[in-house]
Amino acid sequence: MSTFVVFDLEFTTWPGALEADWSGPGQLREIVQIGALRLGADLSVVEEYEALVRPVVNPRLSAFFTELTGIEQEAVDREGLAPARALSDFLGFCKGQTVLSYGNDMVVIGENTGWARARGERIENSWLDAHFLNVRPWLNTLAPATTGVNVGRLWQVLGLPRPAAGQEHSALFDCYSFAAALRHLGASGAALLEGCL
Template identity: 70%
Template sequence: METFVVFDLEFTSWPGANAADWSAPGQLREIIQIAALRLAADTYEVVDEFEALVRPVQNPTLSPYVSELTGIEQGELDRQGRPPAAALGAFLGFCRQQVVVSYGNDMVVLGENVGWARSRGEQVANGFLGSGFVNLRPLINSLAPATASANAGRLWSVLGLPRPGAAGGQHSALFDCHSLAVALRELGRDPSGPVRQLITASVRGTAGLGAVDPQPAR
C-alpha cells in the first residue's frame, strides 16, 4: 500500500511572538505537541496516527497564552509529556520512508528542535534523510484562495466541509491533521488535478518511499 504522512506541530508561544518571529530573548519555538496521520495515497483515508506531548526544556512552564490557544494544560504536559529527543525520534520513525506533508513550514520548527536536542548531547533516533518533507500551503492557497488566512485547523470550515470527527479543535495538533486530511481529500478528488498529481508524483518519485504495511508495528 502506498501511503504518505500529514503532520502538525504546536510549540511554545507568547502574545505577539508570531508577529515578532519569536525574536524576544528566551522565546524559542519549542515543540509541545506532535501529531501525524498516515494516509492511503489512493483514497487519503487514515491508515494510522501518531500523537505525543513534548516537555519543553528552555521554557518548561507554558505561558497562559499558549495553554489557552492549544488547550494543553501544564499539569497534563508534566504528567504525559515525553522528553524532546524521545518524542522527536518516535515521530521521525513514524515518518520513515514516507513523503511527509504539512500546511506551512512546520519542518523548519522540527529541524530547530532536533538541532537543540542534539546540541544538548541527546540522541535523536531516526532522522530526516529517509523522508521527503513538502509544504502544501502554497498549493492549497492557490487552489482555494479563501484558505489564505486560515490555519490548518480551520481548513474544513473555510472549504465548507463536514467537521472532522477528531476530538478537540483548531490548534490541537491531531485535529489540525484531520482538518488538513479532509481538505486534501476534497481538493484531490480529481485524479488529474494538481493536489493528486503532486502527492502521487512525490510518493512514487522518491525512491522506495511510500510503501508500508497498512498495519505497522508500534
Template identity: 70%
Template sequence: MTTFVVFDLEFTTWPDALEQNWSAPGQFREIVQIGALRLRAEAASDSSDSSDSSVYSVVEEYEALVRPLMNPRLSPYFTELTGIDQESVDREGLPPAEALTAFLAFCEGQSVLSYGNDMVVLGENLGWARARGDEIKSSFLSAGFLNVRPWLNTVAPATAPANVGRLWQVLGLPKPPVSGEEHSALFDCHSFAAALRHLRAAGAALPEAWL
C-alpha cells in the first residue's frame, strides 16, 4: 500500500503579523500545534472508479501541542484564532525537539503535502532547535515536502482565497466529521484531505510523480 502525508501547523501570531510577515521585533513563527494525516494513495490505473472512497482515506493520524520557548505566553489573538489556550499548552505541550522528532519520524520516507509553505515554518523551528543545542533525532531530508496549493488553486479556482480549513466549505462538501474548527491543525488536515478526494473524484488526481 502506497501512502503519503498531509500536514498543517498552527504557530504563534499577533494582530497584523501575517500582513507584516512576522517582521515586528520579537515575533517568531514558533509551532504550537502540528496535525498530520497519513493517507492511502492509489495510482489511477489501479482503480477504475475515481469516486472510490478508499482512495486518499486516512490510515493514521498525528497530532501534538508544542510549547513555544521564545514567546511562551500565547497572544490573545492566537488563542481566539485557534481555540488553543495557554493552560492546554502548558499542560500538554511537548518540548519542540520532541515534537519535531516525532513528526519527522511520522513523515519519514513519504511525500508530505501542505496547502501553503508550512515546510518553511517547519524549517525555521528546526533551525532554532538546533541553535539551542537540542537534538532532533529524525531528518527533514528523509521526506519529500511539497506545497500543493498552487496546483489545487489552479484545478479548483474557487479555492484561491480560502485557507486550508475552509476548503471543504468552498467546494460545497460536508463538514469533516472530526472535532475542531478551522485553524485547528488536525481539522484543517481533514479539510485538506476532503478537498483532495473531491478533486480526484472530479478527475483531477494528484500527479503520481508527487506520491
C-alpha cells in the first residue's frame, strides 16, 4: 500500500430527512460538498481534495442544512461546481485507490452520478476505477465508544486533539477527524484492514 483515500460528503437535507431516509417529496441527497484526504502508509496527509457542488433539483439550501454545516448559499452559488465536474474531479482523485468512508457515502456518490448521467452530463472518471469501502462497522467494533457517533466527532469521543481547523459537518474537517481516528487505532495496535489497503 502506498496511499489510500478517506472521504466525506455533505448533501442536501431538511428537518427529519435522515429519520425518514430522504423519502419526503422532492428530497434527494444531492451533494453540496466533497472532502477527501490521500493518506500515506504512515497515515500522514499527502494531499487534500475539497469542492463545493451546486445542487440541481434543490438549488436553494435549506436553513436546516446551512445551520448544520455552516455552508452558505452565497458560497455555493459563487464557488460551487456543476455536479458532473465535481464528481469527475473527485473520482479522478480516487482513481486506482482504496477509498474509505465512515458510512455508506459511496451510495450517495452513485446516486449523484446516476442523476448527472440521466441529465445527459458526462462523468469523466468511473467509480469502478477505485475500491470503495465503508469501514464504520470495523471502526465501531474496535472502538465501541464511536458507535452512534458521526465522523466529525470521532476525534472527540476518542479523546484526541482537535485534528484541524473547521467544524463538524464540514466535509474536509470530518476527513481529518476520520484520519485521526485511523491513526489512533493504528497506534493502538489495530491492523488497519489488512488485505483491503
